[in-house]
Amino acid sequence: MAAVSPQRRVMPPHLDAGCALFLDVDGTLLDFAPTPDEVALPEGALPVITRLSELLGGALALVSGRPLHELDRVFAPLQLPAAGLHGQELRGAPAMAAAAPSQAMQTLRAAAVRLAQQHPGVVIEDKGGNIALHWRKAPEAGAHVTALAQAHIGQLAGYRLQPGDHVVEVVPANVDKGRAVQALMRQAPFAGRRPVFVGDDLTDEYGFTAANALGGWSVLVGQRTNSHAIYHLPDTGAVHDWLRRNTEPGPTNTEYA
The missing domain is CATH 3.30.70.1020 (Trehalose-6-phosphate phosphatase related protein; domain 2)
Incomplete structure (x- = not known):
């Protein structure tokens, strides 16, 4: 699939009950910090993510370069479905065998x-x-x-x-976020849904491509050009606003009723 021109990207639509949501973490849900240990979720984000996961029947996963134990620390006490280390770790599945230190x-x-x-x-x-x-x-x-x-x-x-x-x-070489999405989409509660991948970085292009190819869609966070994402949100604040709107009752998300 060819890259989408920035001029063609628009704000993503609302999710419905048939979606499976895959969220990158750093740069998407978390603003960058001087070191990886200094990040924190914005106030009020955790209840929104928890509620949206419930509305999607649990089909909300984190897909990150961080290891799973780091994701659990940042999102505690919530423990979501997740792919860590770009998919080298997959919650609920055996970890990929790590190469012996060479x-x-x-x-x-x-x-x-x-x-x-x-x-x-x-x-x-x-x-x-x-x-x-x-x-x-x-x-x-x-x-x-x-x-x-x-x-x-x-x-x-x-x-x-x-x-x-x-x-x-x-x-x-055999690990990336696209393969992580494909693996999760073969499992409940993701199987049979439309994947939606939200991310900001070059590592997320694999996720965008996988979601698009599986009949879903993708959302670029930030102003980077030459991306395969279909939709666009300007920054992490806009991501959290969009997530929150997807939890609110109203005509835009009556599918959850």
């Missing part, structure tokens, strides 16, 4: 530590089988971080580079 991965970690020492503000997020290098607190280091990752990826068999917003991540 010498090449250890070499990359050591090089990243040296780079972070040279560029204060670079954050190394070790996710076990994955490693993410953030430069939000050191924007001038972005080119150095990217060059480091590109220099090492050729030695990491079975991995690929996943760029994001002020981050580049080394992830298994």
Whole structure:
């Protein structure tokens, strides 16, 4: 499917009882923070997400680059269906076997530590089988971080580079958010519904493409161009407003009645 021109994107319609909603987290539900640990849901967001999950019969899932235990911390006490680490972890299904730490991965970690020492503000997020290098607190280091990752990826068999917003991540080549959506859509309560994927980053393009191909639709958050998303919301605040409107009684969502 070709990318959709930004001029053709409009606000997403309301959900109905036949939808399955897949939500990216960082940049979609959470504003970015200097480090991944500093994020927080806006006040009042958790009850809205809880209510919308109920209205959709539980067919609301988080699809994130964060591991599941981090998602559970951010959304506590709510524990939603979720795909963590871009789909490497899937709640209710066996975790994908993580590759044993290789010498090449250890070499990359050591090089990243040296780079972070040279560029204060670079954050190394070790996710076990994955490693993410953030430069939000050191924007001038972005080119150095990217060059480091590109220099090492050729030695990491079975991995690929996943760029994001002020981050580049080394992830298994056979894992992405689109495959996570496809896996969840084969399970109850998602099976047989229309998938709706909401996300902001390059990692979410896989989810957009999967949702569109499965007869659903997709929503880009932010102003990025050259996306496969069909609809658009300008920022995280607009996402939460849209979610809230989908929980309110009225003519726009009488399908829930």
